[in-house]
Amino acid sequence: MTWAVIILPMLIPLVALLGLGLGLWMSVLTAKYRDFSQITGFLTQALMYATPIIYPLSEVPEKYRFWVSLNPMAPIVETFRYALLGKGSFSLQFLINSSAIALFLMLSGMYFFKRTERRVVDYL
Numbered sequence: 413m414t415w416a417v418i419i420l421p422m423l424i425p426l427v428a429l430l431g432l433g434l435g436l437w438m439s440v441l442t443a444k445y446r447d448f449s450q451i452t453g454f455l456t457q458a459l460m461y462a463t464p465i466i467y468p469l470s471e472v473p474e475k476y477r478f479w480v481s482l483n484p485m486a487p488i489v490e491t492f493r494y495a496l497l498g499k500g501s502f503s504l505q506f507l508i509n510s511s512a513i514a515l516f517l518m519l520s521g522m523y524f525f526k527r528t529e530r531r532v533v534d535y536l
Contacts, residue, residue: 416495416502423488430484430514436521440528465489468500481506484513 441448463485464472472480480486481503487510493500 414495414498416491419491420495423491426511426514427485427488429518430488430510433514433517433519433521436525437517440521440524444528459483459485462486463489468493470501481509482513484510484517486510 438448438452442452462480462483464480469477469480469486469490487503487506490500491502491507494502
């Protein structure tokens with residue numbers, strides 16, 4: 413374990429924030445567009461393969477590393493790997509970017525959910 417263990421309590425709410433934001437978006441889109449429920453499984457699987465869970469971020473070529481870092485779960489998983497296993501890398505900039513993306517997804521998901529919650533009954 414490394415000094416980054418002190419960051420772990422901040423990563424768990426970040427994952428929850430990201431999950432809540434994506435869940436709100438999925439619920440709004442699924443209620444409005446029925447076919448979106450068929451796409452949800454595919455999108456979930458694609459995001460899992462895009463997140464460096466079974467491979468470290470250092471294995472991604474340098475020219476693609478920026479695109480992988482746009483996935484908000486990639487820096488979180490890499491920070492967990494660095495803090496708990498001592499492997500991988502830690503980038504505060506990528507973690508801040510991930511936090512900003514997660515906050516945007518959560519706030520925009522809350523906005524659209526609140527805006528469409530009255531009409532959801534009409535869609536169902």
